[in-house]
Amino acid sequence: MDVLLRRLDVEGWRSHSGVGRLLGLLQGWQEKSWLGRWLPSLAVLLVGLVLVLAPLMPSGMIGMLLAAGSGFWLLWTLAGEREGRWSGVHLLVLLYWGIALLATVLSPVPRAAMVGLGKLTLYLLFFALAERVMRNERWRSRLLTVYLLTALMVSVEGVRQWIFGAEPLATWTDPESALANVTRVYSFLGNPNLLAGYLLPSVPLSAAAIAVWQGWLPKLLAVVMLGMNAASLILTFSRGGWLGLVAATIAGVVLLGIWFWPRLPLQWRRWGVPTMGGLAIALCMGTIVSVPPLRERAASIFVARGDSSNNFRINVWMAVQQMIWARPWLGIGPGNVAFNQIYPLYQVNVRFTALGAYSIFLEILVEVGFIGFGVFLWLLAVLGDRARRCFEELRATGSPQGFWLMGTIAAMIGMLTHGLVDTIWFRPEVATLWWLMVAIVASFTPFQSKTANGTFSNRDPEP
Numbered sequence: 001m002d003v004l005l006r007r008l009d010v011e012g013w014r015s016h017s018g019v020g021r022l023l024g025l026l027q028g029w030q031e032k033s034w035l036g037r038w039l040p041s042l043a044v045l046l047v048g049l050v051l052v053l054a055p056l057m058p059s060g061m062i063g064m065l066l067a068a069g070s071g072f073w074l075l076w077t078l079a080g081e082r083e084g085r086w087s088g089v090h091l092l093v094l095l096y097w098g099i100a101l102l103a104t105v106l107s108p109v110p111r112a113a114m115v116g117l118g119k120l121t122l123y124l125l126f127f128a129l130a131e132r133v134m135r136n137e138r139w140r141s142r143l144l145t146v147y148l149l150t151a152l153m154v155s156v157e158g159v160r161q162w163i164f165g166a167e168p169l170a171t172w173t174d175p176e177s178a179l180a181n182v183t184r185v186y187s188f189l190g191n192p193n194l195l196a197g198y199l200l201p202s203v204p205l206s207a208a209a210i211a212v213w214q215g216w217l218p219k220l221l222a223v224v225m226l227g228m229n230a231a232s233l234i235l236t237f238s239r240g241g242w243l244g245l246v247a248a249t250i251a252g253v254v255l256l257g258i259w260f261w262p263r264l265p266l267q268w269r270r271w272g273v274p275t276m277g278g279l280a281i282a283l284c285m286g287t288i289v290s291v292p293p294l295r296e297r298a299a300s301i302f303v304a305r306g307d308s309s310n311n312f313r314i315n316v317w318m319a320v321q322q323m324i325w326a327r328p329w330l331g332i333g334p335g336n337v338a339f340n341q342i343y344p345l346y347q348v349n350v351r352f353t354a355l356g357a358y359s360i361f362l363e364i365l366v367e368v369g370f371i372g373f374g375v376f377l378w379l380l381a382v383l384g385d386r387a388r389r390c391f392e393e394l395r396a397t398g399s400p401q402g403f404w405l406m407g408t409i410a411a412m413i414g415m416l417t418h419g420l421v422d423t424i425w426f427r428p429e430v431a432t433l434w435w436l437m438v439a440i441v442a443s444f445t446p447f448q449s450k451t452a453n454g455t456f457s458n459r460d461p462e463p
Contacts, residue, residue, distance in 0.1 A: 004088070004381060004382050004385040005087070005092070006385070039072065039075060040133070043132065046072055046129070047143055050062065052146060055150065055154050055188050055189055055198055059428050062429075066126050066432075069129045070121075070122060072129065074125075076129075087445075088386075089131075089383060089386065089442040090128070092375060096368075097124055099371055100333075103330040103332070103333045103367065104116075108332060112337040112341050113335060113338040114333075117333070120334050120335070126432055128439075130436055131439035141212065141401075144440075151198070152228055154195070155229045155232035155233075158185040159185070159232055162183055162185050184237045184238075192236035194430065195236050195238075196242075197244075197415070197422070200244045200245065200411065200418060201408075201414070203226065203229050204407040204414065207407060208403040209403075211400060240417075240422040243421070245414060247416075248413055248417075251413040255391075256276070256406065258391075259391075259402065312352060315349050316347075316348075316357065316358050318348055320357045320362045323342060330368060331366050332366060333367060335367070339356055339367070359422070360422075360423060360425055361373070379438075380416075383441050386441060386444070387405060390446050391406070408440045408441060415437070
């Protein structure tokens with residue numbers, strides 16, 4: 001049984017399904033129409049606009065861009081070639097959406113869940129559009145460059161706030177702690193935890209850019225990006241962001257060690273990877289220990305209910321567990337609107353409400369139950385297997401695209417680690433980045449992957 005969906009025969013389904021035969025229905029129109037010929041380029045432009053405007057514009061405008069991108073994906077799919085590439089990742093994303101739809105229909109608050117389903121649909125269609133675009137290596141690199149340049153701008157504003165000061169827009173720190181007067185930067189995003197979630201993928205991807213970009217000036221720019229993004233993330237004082245940064249760093253060092261393993265002398269194979277990993281961890285720990293505000297903030301992770309933020313999260317997690325067991329199989333329906341209507345029935349502290357479960361995994365369990373959570377874990381397993389096979393082949397050929405893949409894997413591990421203790425995927429600034437990372441992994445195709453009709457190609461014609 002192919003649990004990891006390595007030999008998924010989508011082409012056989014498309015040739016026998018009425019819905020499948022619709023794909024490529026408008027192919028003749030695309031060949032003759034001026035707009036049809038520009039569909040790929042317009043799709044690239046829309047993905048780039050989402051990446052540039054997500055940290056700068058209101059959520060409503062980002063939603064409009066995502067809706068436009070969804071329309072372009074549908075038109076492009078209907079006008080595209082019949083032998084387009086579909087994979088197990090696409091199947092599981094579609095299955096997850098179907099479970100979310102069923103959870104919405106059976107939700108105790110179906111109207112509120114419908115709002116969340118609409119947002120989830122836009123994010124998943126953004127994944128489909130980004131994956132289609134980034135099958136081309138050149139556009140993959142260019143779109144990642146767009147994100148990194150935007151993240152650099154966001155980081156510069158964060159560092160500027162640290163140097164010149166910035167008034168908090170909300171109470172993010174325990175007023176009774178020693179850090180009550182410490183500036184937590186938030187840049188253009190208005191929330192330090194959200195800023196940490198946004199910048200987290202930029203750190204490993206900046207490190208990957210050092211290897212991918214050619215020439216001293218681009219490499220120097222990548223080094224500046226790496227330093228600014230990491231500094232701004234640390235200055236958010238987001239403990240979940242710090243945990244994610246440590247996890248991403250460890251994952252990146254391990255992947256680099258595996259990448260260079262065959263080329264290393266025997267002595268370096270034995271001690272090189274542990275040494276580099278130890279130095280990376282020591283650098284992170286040394287930075288935190290040497291700066292008193294960072295040390296105080298890091299220490300608060302281990303005081304449990306002794307910190308007001310920890311106490312609040314623990315209360316939320318206790319209430320969320322009751323919500324999960326009340327509707328264990330399909331949950332209450334997707335979205336924070338549904339959560340906000342159900343949570344007051346279970347909350348422990350009646351003085352403070354919660355915007356979410358403060359844990360991605362608990363949030364998925366609440367929204368779509370154990371069935372949806374199982375599909376999400378299945379998706380992660382398929383993505384991991386796909387990334388591993390592509391990584392091995394890219395390493396064998398020495399392709400620089402392997403560094404983008406390593407950066408993406410490290411970014412996803414960091415985002416999942418941050419997600420253990422925070423819920424920031426409701427916001428389009430971070431949700432679009434998560435699905436962009438999924439799209440990057442899905443856009444790589446193992447050369448040995450085959451369908452009933454032949455072999456997949458790892459390169460699509462350039463838009």
